Amino acid sequence: MLKTHSLIEPQDLSVEEIDHLFALADDIKNRPQLYVNACAGKLMGTLFYEPSTRTRLSFESAMNRLGGRVVGFSDPASSSATKGETVADTARMVSAYADIIVMRHPWEGAPKVASLYSDIPVINAGDGGHNHPTQTLTDLYTFHTVFGRTCDLNIALCGDLKFGRTVHSLILAMSRYKNVSFSLISPKELRLPDYLLDFMKEKQIPYKEVEKIEDAIAECDVLYMTRIQQERFSDKDEYERLKDCYELDTEKMKLAKQDMIVMHPLPRVKEISTEVDYDPRAKYFRQARYGMFIRMALILELLEGGYQPKNTRLVPTERKCSNPRCICNHQDEPQQMLKIGEGVYRCLYCDHTEKD
Numbered sequence: 078m079l080k081t082h083s084l085i086e087p088q089d090l091s092v093e094e095i096d097h098l099f100a101l102a103d104d105i106k107n108r109p110q111l112y113v114n115a116c117a118g119k120l121m122g123t124l125f126y127e128p129s130t131r132t133r134l135s136f137e138s139a140m141n142r143l144g145g146r147v148v149g150f151s152d153p154a155s156s157s158a159t160k161g162e163t164v165a166d167t168a169r170m171v172s173a174y175a176d177i178i179v180m181r182h183p184w185e186g187a188p189k190v191a192s193l194y195s196d197i198p199v200i201n202a203g204d205g206g207h208n209h210p211t212q213t214l215t216d217l218y219t220f221h222t223v224f225g226r227t228c229d230l231n232i233a234l235c236g237d238l239k240f241g242r243t244v245h246s247l248i249l250a251m252s253r254y255k256n257v258s259f260s261l262i263s264p265k266e267l268r269l270p271d272y273l274l275d276f277m278k279e280k281q282i283p284y285k286e287v288e289k290i291e292d293a294i295a296e297c298d299v300l301y302m303t304r305i306q307q308e309r310f311s312d313k314d315e316y317e318r319l320k321d322c323y324e325l326d327t328e329k330m331k332l333a334k335q336d337m338i339v340m341h342p343l344p345r346v347k348e349i350s351t352e353v354d355y356d357p358r359a360k361y362f363r364q365a366r367y368g369m370f371i372r373m374a375l376i377l378e379l380l381e382g383g384y385q386p387k388n389t390r391l392v393p394t395e396r397k398c399s400n401p402r403c404i405c406n407h408q409d410e411p412q413q414m415l416k417i418g419e420g421v422y423r424c425l426y427c428d429h430t431e432k433d
């Protein structure tokens with residue numbers, strides 16, 4: 078059984094637990110007939126407050142293939158959110174009906190809030206520009222399946238490193254494996270947030286920041302492409318200016334190693350030319366399929382945690398989180414800027430860090 082009741086950020090799982098999930102996902106992939114009733118009688122609530130194709134369908138396929146059932150919504154306009162119901166109350170309600178919750182929300186920290194008040198496990202399926210831990214499990218499981226390892230990798234992350242939650246979660250997760258280094262390819266406006274650059278420095282993870290794919294493609298084992306996250310831009314002109322800044326094409330692929338792989342959490346816009354799809358090094362569609370198996374393994378393991386009544390009552394901190402995208406600045410959640418060092422504070426919900 079996993080130590081954690083919910084999966085909110087990648088560090089909620091230990092390296093050993095992730096290895097166990099890989100082994101379980103391998104078994105599910107190889108012997109699916111053994112698992113067709115593994116979740117019979119169990120119900121998953123999918124609460125999607127933000128658009129999704131892959132993640133929602135992947136979770137729903139995973140639960141259906143395990144013999145469980147799914148209830149939920151994919152359009153918040155059809156939920157009580159439009160009546161002003163808070164995430165905390167919705168989570169309390171759904172824990173009265175279902176056995177596990179999968180939540181995607183545009184506000185950072187929303188699934189964390191849900192997990193504080195829900196009596197059943199909550200899986201974060203993406204919260205704003207913050208985290209996306211099950212995409213990270215998908216990515217790690219792809220490394221495991223293709224390379225047979227999750228260590229000794231040079232990973233080039235390309236595109237919107239500022240708002241790309243899949244990139245953020247991947248860096249956090251990879252920090253625990255040996256001999257991992259990063260090339261960060263982005264325009265200056267879309268550089269990785271400072272809290273993650275500080276994190277890499279603290280963990281002594283080698284990285285370089287560059288602006289062109291050509292500056293990193295030759296040495297990488299993985300080229301992880303991402304979309305420019307249109308919905309997170311407050312300045313639409315800036316999006317228009319940056320939206321086509323990268324295109325991986327067959328010419329650039331000639332510079333890459335023969336055994337490197339190209340990954341993408343998808344959806345793709347124009348950052349990978351469709352000609353690249355025919356290159357055997359392109360693994361993004363396969364990656365999406367691996368995601369379903371690792372989510373099946375995760376659901377099975379989290380369901381073991383079962384029903385754990387919560388009675389959370391947080392005392393608000395005086396200091397307030399200044400991240401405008403944090404849930405605590407949209408709903409009446411008690412502020413939680415916790416002191417993590419001398420004059421350093423971090424928000425419990427969204428990880429936004431401030432110094433005196």
Ligand code: NCD
Nearest residue numbers: 131132203243304342343344
């Ligand atoms: C990603 C996401 O939602 O963050 N998609 C996904 O879950 N596979 C990437 C994206 O939307 O660009």
